Amino acid sequence: MRKSTVPIGELARSVGCKVQTIRYYEQIGLLPAPVRTAGGQRRYGAAHREKLSFVRHARELGFPLPAIRELMALTDHEDADCARADAIARRQLEAVNRRITMLNSLRGELERMLRHRPGRRIRDCRVIATLADHGLCSEAHHPEPANA
Amino acid sequence: MRKSTVPIGELARSVGCKVQTIRYYEQIGLLPAPVRTAGGQRRYGAAHREKLSFVRHARELGFPLPAIRELMALTDHEDADCARADAIARRQLEAVNRRITMLNSLRGELERMLRHRPGRRIRDCRVIATLADHGLCSEAHHPEPANA
DNA sequence: CCTAGAACCTACAGTGACTGGAGCTTCAAG
DNA sequence: CTTGAAGCTCCAGTCACTGTAGGTTCTAGG
Numbered sequence: 307m308r309k310s311t312v313p314i315g316e317l318a319r320s321v322g323c324k325v326q327t328i329r330y331y332e333q334i335g336l337l338p339a340p341v342r343t344a345g346g347q348r349r350y351g352a353a354h355r356e357k358l359s360f361v362r363h364a365r366e367l368g369f370p371l372p373a374i375r376e377l378m379a380l381t382d383h384e385d386a387d388c389a390r391a392d393a394i395a396r397r398q399l400e401a402v403n404r405r406i407t408m409l410n411s412l413r414g415e416l417e418r419m420l421r422h423r424p425g426r427r428i429r430d431c432r433v434i435a436t437l438a439d440h441g442l443c444s445e446a447h448h449p450e451p452a453n454a
Numbered sequence: 455m456r457k458s459t460v461p462i463g464e465l466a467r468s469v470g471c472k473v474q475t476i477r478y479y480e481q482i483g484l485l486p487a488p489v490r491t492a493g494g495q496r497r498y499g500a501a502h503r504e505k506l507s508f509v510r511h512a513r514e515l516g517f518p519l520p521a522i523r524e525l526m527a528l529t530d531h532e533d534a535d536c537a538r539a540d541a542i543a544r545r546q547l548e549a550v551n552r553r554i555t556m557l558n559s560l561r562g563e564l565e566r567m568l569r570h571r572p573g574r575r576i577r578d579c580r581v582i583a584t585l586a587d588h589g590l591c592s593e594a595h596h597p598e599p600a601n602a
Numbered sequence: 603c604c605t606a607g608a609a610c611c612t613a614c615a616g617t618g619a620c621t622g623g624a625g626c627t628t629c630a631a632g
Numbered sequence: 633c634t635t636g637a638a639g640c641t642c643c644a645g646t647c648a649c650t651g652t653a654g655g656t657t658c659t660a661g662g
Binding site for chain 1: 456496504507509511512513514516518525528529536539541542543544546547550551553554557558560561563564565567568578579581582585586599601
């Protein structure tokens with residue numbers, strides 16, 4: 307049976323990401339450059355599919371690209387120490403925990419802010435008043451912006 | 455008593471943000487341009503301090519800049535409807551809730567991934583194996599990267 | 603074989619919210 | 633007056649993508 311390769315669009319669809327993302331990963335060296343047709347189009351085999359799948363899965367879990375690069379380097383050495391992979395995953399877990407804690411705190415604050423009847427004018431508005439006066443917060447919250 | 459103004463560094467320290475951030479907010483029109491010394495240095499009064507404080511507080515709560523811009527426009531009209539501010543805050547609360555839900559799911563997955571003894575070789579490594587094989591996840595997780 | 607349209611290519615810049623550095627000027631305390 | 637901290641504008645970087653312009657290639661169907 308002939309080895310089967312696919313163009314970039316098919317790979318992207320099968321893994322669930324954008325074509326541009328795959329090109330980006332190749333550009334930054336996270337994925338190896340694939341074979342090309344005589345006309346210059348990329349063709350990908352199973353090994354590429356596995357690597358890309360690994361990367362996307364790790365991204366979904368919030369691992370930053372440098373950490374993913376390191377994890378992939380570990381997979382290239384069968385006898386490498388598993389502890390390194392664990393440490394990377396543990397660091398990510400801690401980051402997720404911190405994020406959850408902070409978002410819970412901010413959720414509380416937003417809920418309190420919204421605990422009033424709408425329809426009044428701005429000068430009576432609790433949302434605006436709270437944002438204008440930090441002292442109205444019932445607890446300190448993290449000074450880092452909380453992109454949700 | 456003379457009206458007191460402060461240079462940008464002092465304002466930044468008092469509000470707890472960077473000098474560059476204040477310049478950035480002025481550049482994008484979120485803050486009005488302040489008065490200048492004859493030598494071109496910015497000097498800020500109490501009104502600026504209040505506006506910047508409002509912006510930073512809203513950022514800490516995760517409001518995106520366009521929403522903050524809108525909230526500030528509301529404060530310029532004393533008789534504006536409070537419902538608009540409420541809607542903005544409610545949208546932010548929903549985004550925070552979604553984020554928390556997703557991060558909780560991802561935390562579960564990372565914890566399961568780490569539930570084994572370290573020290574083994576990569577080919578036996580559960581962290582690597584899970585990233586390599588999506589099927590090992592015990593539940594579906596969101597396809598959006600989970601920056602924590 | 604030919605055609606046509608989908609999908610491919612590179613190059614370049616944008617996204618959002620900052621952030622930092624180069625090379626210079628101003629300010630204010632001593 | 634001197635000196636060093638802090639100010640200025642300009643430009644580009646961060647992170648991880650993402651989109652578009654202007655062109656070429658591929659492949660299915662006639």
